[in-house]
């Protein structure tokens with residue numbers, strides 16, 4: 001990866017996908033492989049919504065409390081602003097590696113694709129929360145690399161049903177998750193250099209091998 005192109009010396013990686021696609025199954029092993037490659041760098045594993053005390057409190061509300069879709073979008077970005085301020089940006093400035101289980105692609109997929117908020121509204125929030133101006137240099141904090149675990153909504157639902165009690169999002173129907181998945185896939189086609197599609201229907205071992213290879217490219 002050409003780190004010269006980034007504004008911070010650290011590396012920012014995100015895992016994305018519909019609920020049950022398999023992100024959490026791979027994130028720790030992937031972090032371990034990156035640690036082998038960059039032993040001198042600190043690796044921060046975090047998640048959204050969450051990652052800070054305030055973010056975790058907001059997460060509890062977001063995953064349990066019914067609310068207006070715009071309130072939901074605003075709270076997701078409020079939690080993200082705190083996450084960037086407290087965890088992500090300080091780490092990237094120090095040259096650390098940040099791996100986040102979800103980031104802004106989730107907001108576009110769930111709040112735009114799933115809930116129907118307009119992309120224009122989320123673009124405004126993204127610019128506000130991720131936009132920075134330093135010495136006349138205007139840029140947006142974005143992941144260097146995003147792994148999108150792509151899976152049919154039916155299989156993802158089966159996987160979830162086997163293992164957990166559903167939260168507010170996981171109770172939503174197949175139509176909602178198809179819209180979320182389609183928005184993820186649309187973004188993958190708009191940002192092909194950043195978003196790497198992972199076929200999450202493959203076996204856990206096969207995906208682990210693929211992720212090891214991906215870690216070696218970073």
Ligand SMILES: Nc1ncnc2c1ncn2[C@@H]1O[C@H](COP(=O)(O)OP(=O)(O)OP(=O)(O)O)[C@@H](O)[C@H]1O
Nearest residue numbers: 018019020021022023024025159163200202203204
């Ligand atoms: N490739 C796979 N094949 C079969 N089962 C899998 C695979 N990957 C993950 N699973 C299983 O599917 C379930 C959901 O996986 P996991 O919790 O990693 O999904 P997730 O994408 O992190 O979900 P969420 O975003 O909702 O937390 C787990 O029980 C996990 O063991």
Ligand SMILES: Cc1cn([C@H]2C[C@H](O)[C@@H](COP(=O)(O)O)O2)c(=O)[nH]c1=O
Nearest residue numbers: 019048049076102103106107110111169
């Ligand atoms: C960041 C973010 C998350 N969501 C949704 C997606 C999931 O259903 C939950 C988080 O649960 P997980 O088990 O940690 O994956 O929150 C969202 O709708 N919008 C967002 O920006």
